[in-house]
Amino acid sequence: MVTQAPEEPEAVLGLRGLVVGNYCHDVLIRDGRVVGESLGGAASFVSNVLDNVSVPCHYVSKVGLDFVYSVSHEPISSPSSMTTLFHAYFTSDPDTNGNQDRVLKRVHACDPINPSDLPDSQFDFGLAVGVAGEILPETLERMLDICRVVFADIQGLIRVFDPVDGTVKLVSLRESGFFHLLPRIGFLKASAEEAPFVDVEEARKWCCVVVTDGKDGCRVFRKDGEMHILPFPTVQVDPTGAGDSFLGGFVAGLIRGLAVPDAALLGNFFGSLTVAQIGVPKFDSRLLQRVKDELERKAPCINGCERIDDGSEFKKSAEHEEFQAYLNRAAKLLSNYHGKEDQLDPCHGKEDRLDPPSPAQRPLMLEPCLF
Numbered sequence: 519m520v521t522q523a524p525e526e527p528e529a530v531l532g533l534r535g536l537v538v539g540n541y542c543h544d545v546l547i548r549d550g551r552v553v554g555e556s557l558g559g560a561a562s563f564v565s566n567v568l569d570n571v572s573v574p575c576h577y578v579s580k581v582g583l584d585f586v587y588s589v590s591h592e593p594i595s596s597p598s599s600m601t602t603l604f605h606a607y608f609t610s611d612p613d614t615n616g617n618q619d620r621v622l623k624r625v626h627a628c629d630p631i632n633p634s635d636l637p638d639s640q641f642d643f644g645l646a647v648g649v650a651g652e653i654l655p656e657t658l659e660r661m662l663d664i665c666r667v668v669f670a671d672i673q674g675l676i677r678v679f680d681p682v683d684g685t686v687k688l689v690s691l692r693e694s695g696f697f698h699l700l701p702r703i704g705f706l707k708a709s710a711e712e713a714p715f716v717d718v719e720e721a722r723k724w725c726c727v728v729v730t731d732g733k734d735g736c737r738v739f740r741k742d743g744e745m746h747i748l749p750f751p752t753v754q755v756d757p758t759g760a761g762d763s764f765l766g767g768f769v770a771g772l773i774r775g776l777a778v779p780d781a782a783l784l785g786n787f788f789g790s791l792t793v794a795q796i797g798v799p800k801f802d803s804r805l806l807q808r809v810k811d812e813l814e815r816k817a818p819c820i821n822g823c824e825r826i827d828d829g830s831e832f833k834k835s836a837e838h839e840e841f842q843a844y845l846n847r848a849a850k851l852l853s854n855y856h857g858k859e860d861q862l863d864p865c866h867g868k869e870d871r872l873d874p875p876s877p878a879q880r881p882l883m884l885e886p887c888l889f
Contacts, residue, residue: 533773535568535575536665537561538636538657539647539674540628541585541593542602544758546796549610554756556797557587558604560647560671563759565591566798567766567788570806571813573773575645578635580628580652594635600626602650606758620757624650624684633660641665643773647762648674655695667704669769671761672712688715700724707765710734726832728768728782730761732793735786738778740832747782748842750790750849757793764789774813779834780841784809787845805848812844 544558561579568575569590577591582600585593603626630652644665646658653674661668675696676688688711691697700706701724708716710731721727722739730736735749767788771781787809792799816837835841 533573533643534639534641535573535769535773536578536637536641536644536661537564537568537575537647538578538631538644538653538661539564540602540631540650540652541579541581541587541589542604542649543586544797545603545605546608546756546758547605548608554796556758557589558649558758558797559602560649560674560759560762560765561591562589562798563762563792564645564647564766564769565589566801567763568770570801571767571770571774571810573770576637576639576641578631578637580631580635582626582628596629599629602626602628602652604650622686624679624686627651627679630654631657633657636660636664639664642667643769644668645765645769646670646674647765649677651677651679655699658696658699662699662702668702669705669707669765670703671765672706672708672716673761676712676715688712691716691721705768707761707768709761726778728785730764730785730789732757732760736764736782738782738832740778743832745779745782745832745834747779747786749786750846752790752794752849754793756796758796759798760789760793763792763799771813776813776816777835777838778832780816780838783838783842783845784813787849790849808848809845812841816841 539561540559541562542558544556545552546554546556559579561577565575565577577593579591579593580596581593583595583597585595585601602624605623605625607621607623627650631648632654633656636657641664644661644667646653646661646668648671651674658668658670658675672691676691676694678687678689679685680687691700700721703725705726705728706716706721707728707730710729713729716727718727718729718739723741727739728736729739732754733749735747738745738747764785768781768785771784772778776784791801816835
């Protein structure tokens with residue numbers, strides 16, 4: 519018998535959100551040695567951000583009876599399959615281009631999420647965040663029917679898996695079985711590696727496309743323009759989940775009423791915090807409170823769903839640079855004073871709002887360093 523997930527939480531700010539994607543077991547392997555085991559799956563990283571900035575959603579995820587982690591949003595337990603398991607292989611030696619890429623392999627795959635697994639309800643926004651092929655075309659179509667606007671992570675749509683060893687490969691969106699749904703998707707997120715399989719120039723005619731690019735930040739594409747959003751300083755330890763945390767921050771910003779570029783800035787911020795830790799990151803509570811306070815100050819009492827319906831405002835707010843400086847300073851102080859309780863608060867000894875840093879205070883961009 520399949521255990522059903524609980525009813526969705528009470529909406530906040532009049533918004534009702536739906537997140538669809540399986541939890542996973544992740545194993546990180548460097549040079550043939552296991553260096554980390556953690557909770558995985560885009561839903562775990564997305565929920566970590568949304569929960570921490572007080573955006574409750576209903577989650578639909580499936581796991582097997584072997585699932586070993588405690589999560590805030592109870593998944594559907596399937597007795598017929600094991601929990602999705604990924605092995606991520608890293609090497610200490612960069613390739614000829616200086617990159618330290620990972621090879622991702624799906625070892626087990628839990629049952630897919632079917633349209634009948636989704637609630638018989640209506641939602642203001644939905645996130646399709648599959649990682650292992652668990653979101654079917656008909657499931658995404660059902661999400662589009664019941665959600666006012668849908669954010670789709672392209673990784674859940676274009677990944678295929680080697681039948682022998684489970685190595686993750688990518689196919690063109692046109693070949694994926696999802697292409698016909700593109701005109702109904704509100705926002706499409708892709709990594710720089712995935713973007714060539716999307717045809718951004720075609721996709722941007724139908725929806726807002728966000729392409730994340732690690733230490734280079736992200737680019738936002740609309741049919742009427744494009745924009746580069748700057749990154750935040752970090753030392754990369756584990757890239758797993760960075761794009762998922764980005765999406766969580768991006769969505770949180772939009773539904774709190776931020777313009778698209780400002781929301782993308784918040785996404786970059788949470789992505790940078792994520793790569794500095796292995797697995798689902800633990801965010802400092804005081805840092806999070808400052809972020810929430812700043813969001814409330816920037817967009818008080820705004821129902822952001824009225825703005826994301828049509829793609830939201832595609833221009834930087836008058837306070838974009840100030841918002842960037844605020845987050846930049848907070849991220850730098852968190853890095854400098856991690857573990858120093860009296861200095862961890864980015865506003866310690868200051869007024870409630872951070873002043874933009876002087877040129878001498880601006881953090882230097884750090885090159886990523888895998889393990």
